[in-house]
Amino acid sequence: MTINAASFRELRLDRLSRDFGSHNALKDVSLTIGKGEFIALLGPSGCGKSTTLNLIAGLLPATGGGIWLDDKRIDPLRPEERGFGMVFQNYALFPHMSVNRNIGFGLKMRGVPRAEIDRRVAEAAALVRLQGQTEKLPGQLSGGQQQRVAIARAIVVEPPLVLMDEPLSNLDAKLRLEMRAEIRRIHNTLGATTIYVTHDQEEALSLADRIVVLRDGVVRQVGTPEDLFSRPDHLDVAEFMGFRNKVKGQVASAAEGRATVAVGEAQIAGRTRNAVTAGAEAWLAIRPEDLHPVAAGQPGLTAQVVSTEFRGREFVGFARMADGTDLSFLAHDKLSPGETVTLAAEPDRVLVYGGAA
Amino acid sequence: MSTDVSIPLKQRLAARGLDGLTLLVVPAVLFLLALFIYPFLYGLFLSFEPKQGGVFANYQRFFSDSFLYGTIGTTLWLALPVTIATLALAIPIAFRVRLMRNQRLLTTILVIPITLGTVLVAEGLLNYLGPQGWFNRTLMTLGLISSPVKLLHNYWGVMLSLVITGFPFTFLLTLSYLSGIDPALEQAGATLGAGPWERFKHILFPLLLPGLAITFCLSFVQAFSVFPSAVLLGAPAGPTRVISIAAYQAAFEEYDYSMASAVAMIMALVQLAIVVAVLAARGLLYRGPAGGGKG
Numbered sequence: 001m002t003i004n005a006a007s008f009r010e011l012r013l014d015r016l017s018r019d020f021g022s023h024n025a026l027k028d029v030s031l032t033i034g035k036g037e038f039i040a041l042l043g044p045s046g047c048g049k050s051t052t053l054n055l056i057a058g059l060l061p062a063t064g065g066g067i068w069l070d071d072k073r074i075d076p077l078r079p080e081e082r083g084f085g086m087v088f089q090n091y092a093l094f095p096h097m098s099v100n101r102n103i104g105f106g107l108k109m110r111g112v113p114r115a116e117i118d119r120r121v122a123e124a125a126a127l128v129r130l131q132g133q134t135e136k137l138p139g140q141l142s143g144g145q146q147q148r149v150a151i152a153r154a155i156v157v158e159p160p161l162v163l164m165d166e167p168l169s170n171l172d173a174k175l176r177l178e179m180r181a182e183i184r185r186i187h188n189t190l191g192a193t194t195i196y197v198t199h200d201q202e203e204a205l206s207l208a209d210r211i212v213v214l215r216d217g218v219v220r221q222v223g224t225p226e227d228l229f230s231r232p233d234h235l236d237v238a239e240f241m242g243f244r245n246k247v248k249g250q251v252a253s254a255a256e257g258r259a260t261v262a263v264g265e266a267q268i269a270g271r272t273r274n275a276v277t278a279g280a281e282a283w284l285a286i287r288p289e290d291l292h293p294v295a296a297g298q299p300g301l302t303a304q305v306v307s308t309e310f311r312g313r314e315f316v317g318f319a320r321m322a323d324g325t326d327l328s329f330l331a332h333d334k335l336s337p338g339e340t341v342t343l344a345a346e347p348d349r350v351l352v353y354g355g356a357a
Numbered sequence: 358m359s360t361d362v363s364i365p366l367k368q369r370l371a372a373r374g375l376d377g378l379t380l381l382v383v384p385a386v387l388f389l390l391a392l393f394i395y396p397f398l399y400g401l402f403l404s405f406e407p408k409q410g411g412v413f414a415n416y417q418r419f420f421s422d423s424f425l426y427g428t429i430g431t432t433l434w435l436a437l438p439v440t441i442a443t444l445a446l447a448i449p450i451a452f453r454v455r456l457m458r459n460q461r462l463l464t465t466i467l468v469i470p471i472t473l474g475t476v477l478v479a480e481g482l483l484n485y486l487g488p489q490g491w492f493n494r495t496l497m498t499l500g501l502i503s504s505p506v507k508l509l510h511n512y513w514g515v516m517l518s519l520v521i522t523g524f525p526f527t528f529l530l531t532l533s534y535l536s537g538i539d540p541a542l543e544q545a546g547a548t549l550g551a552g553p554w555e556r557f558k559h560i561l562f563p564l565l566l567p568g569l570a571i572t573f574c575l576s577f578v579q580a581f582s583v584f585p586s587a588v589l590l591g592a593p594a595g596p597t598r599v600i601s602i603a604a605y606q607a608a609f610e611e612y613d614y615s616m617a618s619a620v621a622m623i624m625a626l627v628q629l630a631i632v633v634a635v636l637a638a639r640g641l642l643y644r645g646p647a648g649g650g651k652g
Contacts, residue, residue, distance in 0.1 A: 058548075088541050094546075105549050109550035109551045139645050
């Protein structure tokens with residue numbers, strides 16, 4: 001394999017900002033990305049993740065801060081001078097060019113000799129498993145194949161950095177899983193540095209070495225998938241990581257990273273993630289898969305069952321507490337609507353966040 | 358054991374796209390029949406019934422008299438450069454306007470000449486380009502010329518007025534074709550190392566070309582049927598004696614409607630020949646969607 005990523009040590013975003021009129025799409029984002037890393041920018045729509053990617057690619061000028069590749073400041077450069085590979089959400093394949101010419105476009109622009117273009121295009125097509133399709137026009141390919149062409153086109157020029165903007169969002173669920181594995185395989189084969197934008201936390205968790213969670217144009221947390229999954233720093237990150245149950249309560253006691261929170265009559269124990277003081281308000285965050293019905297009388301949240309859905313091995317239940325808070329939980333048995341249940345989770349699985357949400 | 362499974366006629370017609378809605382095209386069909394098909398066929402037959410001579414006498418006369426057949430060349434010599442000039446103006450302006458946020462104001466200004474009509478534009482140009490007009494006086498004041506440039510009652514007057522009145526149409530059509538190209542394609546080109554000129558050459562222009570061919574045809578047909586500006590701003594007896602003037606003279610000076618019809622038929626054939634040639638060339642191009650993916 002001769003396709004290899006050009007080398008650099010690190011890409012640095014230094015207090016990068018972007019305003020659209022009075023709206024700050026991105027506020028002082030600082031981030032250092034090492035060579036060979038797979039970084040996922042994760043967040044809900046409108047959080048600034050695509051803006052960040054477009055700023056790095058040069059498709060959008062920054063309104064503050066800078067972007068550095070080692071000691072070279074690259075944010076004044078035009079996109080064609082940066083030489084990063086980019087995979088667009090809708091693939092952006094040139095519809096009038098064959099697959100071969102699409103993949104070879106970047107090499108042609110760099111003045112690579114014809115024979116070498118042919119050789120490298122063939123290699124890239126083989127890497128993304130597109131042999132035999134290369135004379136077709138993009139319109140004659142399936143969505144998954146178009147995606148592969150877009151990836152091959154971005155990596156064939158051996159860019160120091162590959163940028164991917166929600167590349168799997170237009171594919172069906174099965175193809176998405178396949179392409180996810182494919183993207184990781186290609187990343188490992190090339191040793192390229194990849195920045196991957198997604199709103200799907202599962203995708204980010206399974207692909208990335210590190211995840212950057214953005215919200216309202218601000219970096220909320222940077223960490224490994226394991227970090228984010230089990231130790232989210234903020235309530236909103238926790239929510240994004242699947243802690244879908246948010247319950248408000250009053251801190252009864254707090255010490256050494258543990259706290260007990262009073263919710264109505266019940267006392268719920270959990271791990272604290274930020275400063276929590278006794279007597280103050282706090283939020284509990286619990287994953288639905290960690291919340292189960294227990295025998296009445298045991299400590300737990302009391303709620304009325306709204307409905308249950310069969311999910312194969314278990315039932316997913318939906319319940320409402322007396323104050324109107326909605327809960328989702330897992331149950332082994334079907335529950336009938338209107339039934340009163342007590343729901344509890346292991347204290348290690350309950351996160352406590354002090355302060356207002 | 359057989360049951361009657363025949364499908365009602367109404368349902369079978371509907372499956373072929375014929376239902377109550379089809380009736381809505383009736384007014385349009387009647388309109389076309391009355392105002393286009395019938396006059397066309399009437400003129401076609403009339404052209405084969407000359408005042409004197411055989412069936413083809415009008416056509417023989419047209420192609421043996423240089424004063425008549427010469428109008429084809431004269432008209433082409435106006436219409437083709439005008440079409441190319443309007444396209445050459447419209448493409449760069451459309452490329453610039455496409456990137457602007459306040460497109461509407463500029464588009465409105467550029468489109469105003471359409472609403473003025475040919476005659477008003479011609480009147481304006483008579484004042485503006487005349488020997489005492491601003492144009493010549495400005496150039497003389499600046500010392501660029503010593504005597505007025507003759508821009509009226511010749512080829513250039515007609516050419517200029519056709520470019521002015523033809524431009525808005527060409528521009529709007531070009532802009533809409535250009536806006537139909539997914540902006541992500543250009544961005545993809547840029548991230549792959551293509552500069553502005555290369556992006557135009559390899560991505561935007563090839564995708565725009567089929568639309569430009571259609572724009573060319575429509576603009577050409579408009580320019581080819583020039584009449585008012587050729588009379589008002591040109592030299593209708595000489596260099597700008599276009600084919601529509603020949604038809605007018607046959608009809609209203611010689612009162613030979615048959616001959617006028619023959620001229621009109623020849624005019625239609627010349628236009629058709631150019632349009633067919635351009636569309637045939639377009640057939641060789643990529644004509645699929647100008648988007649970058651399935652989405």
